[in-house]
Amino acid sequence: MSVITIRKGHTLRIGGVPESSIISLQPVGRVAVSPGDFYGMKPKLLVKVGDEVKKGTPLFADKRFGDVVVTSPAGGRVSEVLLGDRRRLEKIIIEIAAAGEEAERFPACSLGECRMLEPAAIRSTLLRSGLWPVLRQRPFSIIADPQGSPKAVFVSAMSTAPFAPSVSRGLEGREHFFQAGLFLLGRLTGVPVHLSVSADETAQMLVKAEGVALHRFRGPHPAGNVGIQIHHIAPIRHRDDVAWYLLPRDVARIGELFLTGELPTDILVALGGEALSKRCYVRTRQGILLEDLLSGNDVRQPARLISGDVLTGTMSGRTDGLGFYDEVVSVIPESHRRDFLGWLLPGRKRYSASNLFLSGLYANKGTRLDTSMNGSRRVIIPFGNIESVLPMDILPTWLLKMIIARDIDEMERLGIYECDPEDFALCSFVDASKMEISAIIREGLDYMQQNG
Numbered sequence: 001m002s003v004i005t006i007r008k009g010h011t012l013r014i015g016g017v018p019e020s021s022i023i024s025l026q027p028v029g030r031v032a033v034s035p036g037d038f039y040g041m042k043p044k045l046l047v048k049v050g051d052e053v054k055k056g057t058p059l060f061a062d063k064r065f066g067d068v069v070v071t072s073p074a075g076g077r078v079s080e081v082l083l084g085d086r087r088r089l090e091k092i093i094i095e096i097a098a099a100g101e102e103a104e105r106f107p108a109c110s111l112g113e114c115r116m117l118e119p120a121a122i123r124s125t126l127l128r129s130g131l132w133p134v135l136r137q138r139p140f141s142i143i144a145d146p147q148g149s150p151k152a153v154f155v156s157a158m159s160t161a162p163f164a165p166s167v168s169r170g171l172e173g174r175e176h177f178f179q180a181g182l183f184l185l186g187r188l189t190g191v192p193v194h195l196s197v198s199a200d201e202t203a204q205m206l207v208k209a210e211g212v213a214l215h216r217f218r219g220p221h222p223a224g225n226v227g228i229q230i231h232h233i234a235p236i237r238h239r240d241d242v243a244w245y246l247l248p249r250d251v252a253r254i255g256e257l258f259l260t261g262e263l264p265t266d267i268l269v270a271l272g273g274e275a276l277s278k279r280c281y282v283r284t285r286q287g288i289l290l291e292d293l294l295s296g297n298d299v300r301q302p303a304r305l306i307s308g309d310v311l312t313g314t315m316s317g318r319t320d321g322l323g324f325y326d327e328v329v330s331v332i333p334e335s336h337r338r339d340f341l342g343w344l345l346p347g348r349k350r351y352s353a354s355n356l357f358l359s360g361l362y363a364n365k366g367t368r369l370d371t372s373m374n375g376s377r378r379v380i381i382p383f384g385n386i387e388s389v390l391p392m393d394i395l396p397t398w399l400l401k402m403i404i405a406r407d408i409d410e411m412e413r414l415g416i417y418e419c420d421p422e423d424f425a426l427c428s429f430v431d432a433s434k435m436e437i438s439a440i441i442r443e444g445l446d447y448m449q450q451n452g
Contacts, residue, residue: 003199004232006219008391010353010426012162013364014310016273016332020169022281025295027096031074031287032321033059034091038070038133040142043089051078056104056129056263059092065146071130073265073286075101091321094287104129108261111176114183115211117258122188126254129263133324134250137242138230139417140449144244152234153185153193154245157206158217160224161309163272163328165281167248168203170268170327175205177264178248180255186211189244196229223391227423231392236418239448247325269293269322273310273331274368275303291318293329302334304371311425312438333370350374353430354385377434386427386437392418396427400437403444408451416444 035043042063047053053076058069072094080093106125109117123146126132135144144150157167171178185193192213197206199218207214215233217223226245230236236243249267256264265286272279277298284293290305299305306313307323310330314323322329351367386396394415402410421438428437 003216003218006217006223006228006232006391008387008389009220009222010389010430011160011220012310012369012429013351013367014162014274014332014369016163016276016279018163018165018270018272018279018281020281022169022268022283024283025288025292028074028285028288028292030079030093030095030289030292031072031285032091032093032289033070033073033287034321034324035060035070035089037324038062038143040064040140041068041133043070045081045089047078047081047092049078049081052076053078053094054102054104055265056106058130060089062143065143067127067146068132068143069127069130070133071104071263073263075103103262106257106261106263109258111180111183111259114180114255114258115187117184117187119188119190122184122258125258126188129257131250131254131257131263134246134253135244136246137244138227138236138420139239139242140445141420145242148242150189150191150242150244152191152243153189154196154226154230154233154243155182155185155193155212155248155251156196156224156226156229156245157201157248158196158198158224158229160221161328162221162311163270163309163330164224165268165270165327168201168206169281170249171203171205171252174252174256177252177255177259178205179209180259181251181253182209182211182255184254184258185246185251194229194233196226196233198224219391222389222423222426225420225423227418227420228391231418238412239417241417247327249327268327270328271297271331272328273303275300275331275333286324287321289319289321290316290329293322294318294331299331300333303331304334306330306332310369311429312422333368335370335372337372339374353389373434375434379433380435381432383432385430385432389426389430390424392423394418396424396437399444400435400440403440403447406447408448411444411448416448419445 043060053072055075057072062068074096076096079095082091084090137144195212196215199216253264269282307316308326309328399414421442424437
């Protein structure tokens with residue numbers, strides 16, 4: 001099997017990498033579910049404060065696709081429904097029943113039967129259980145259309161993002177669920193399921209998986225991003241050229257749903273960052289509040305709490321819930337310092353992705369990263385920094401200019417439909433102009449979705 005080598009990119013050397021140990025928290029008392037985790041969803045609230053819910057009870061539905069619902073990750077009582085501006089639904093908090101937590105039941109089958117199920121039956125169970133939102137689609141990175149037909153399904157089992165947990169470690173003991181999920185995805189869509197792994201991967205559950213097209217990748221971040229893998233395996237050429245994708249852990253959750261008949265909510269989360277006293281893996285429940293996740297873990301202030309990795313995550317408060325798609329919680333030092341004439345210093349202890357500073361000659365050993373931007377925003381400076389970390393056949397600087405100009409024809413020619421904010425997060429990190437490149441890409445995608 002040939003290996004696809006990614007040469008452009010940059011793997012962040014950031015302190016606070018999680019240790020390999022896995023801990024289990026005390027029983028969780030509350031969980032939170034936020035419609036904001038599901039980009040593009042227009043939620044319709046289905047519960048009210050005081051309602052008793054089971055694990056798997058619908059909480060809100062998508063107004064665009066009424067059969068797409070998000071369900072409760074726990075059995076208990078709806079304690080809060082938080083609304084924002086213009087009564088926009090922001091968060092639902094559920095107090096978990098202290099004893100006798102109830103769960104909705106769904107049709108169960110054996111591993112062999114998973115290979116024979118009808119697509120309509122698989123679709124119906126995924127929709128009713130609330131697991132359908134784990135399926136997202138490119139272009140636009142929105143929840144997959146239940147009535148749509150993708151050209152392929154992609155699963156990236158290669159972790160290159162900062163602090164990302166090992167995929168094989170997260171699937172230990174869940175091999176049969178993962179394999180069942182792959183069978184079900186193939187039956188549901190009737191198209192190839194592409195599984196991407198590292199060139200050095202040896203885990204049998206991945207390299208010997210059945211019913212998939214296996215691909216091996218080698219290279220720095222963002223080689224593990226599913227968007228980069230789609231670009232090199234089956235590029236998206238136009239807005240109707242649709243590919244679905246999901247996380248490996250969610251493949252296993254789909255398999256567990258069908259093998260057990262109960263909505264799975266246990267997940268593995270990596271806690272990382274220099275501001276944390278304990279950096280480790282945590283086995284916990286989907287939707288856990290961050291303050292409960294960090295209980296007993298001292299945070300050195302000032303610090304920034306991020307649900308997700310440091311490049312693509314969301315800045316969060318302690319009372320927020322863990323993001324639906326997030327596998328990492330990052331806690332990094334907060335800083336707004338400005339060094340006088342810092343660009344003139346040799347920079348032995350300053351992080352460098354372009355060898356501008358002396359630290360670049362030593363692979364950034366002895367440096368540390370925090371939230372400081374090390375400068376202010378300025379005009380676009382085409383130094384080639386962005387191009388050096390984007391392993392796609394795209395001209396990013398010209399694409400950004402066309403997005404700002406709202407030139408639909410040029411955006412299409414420059415490959416906007418292949419783009420996603422997470423694939424450009426590293427571009428934001430190295431950009432000398434301090435542009436929010438990921439946000440500009442998202443603006444362009446939104447504009448194309450509405451007007452393209």
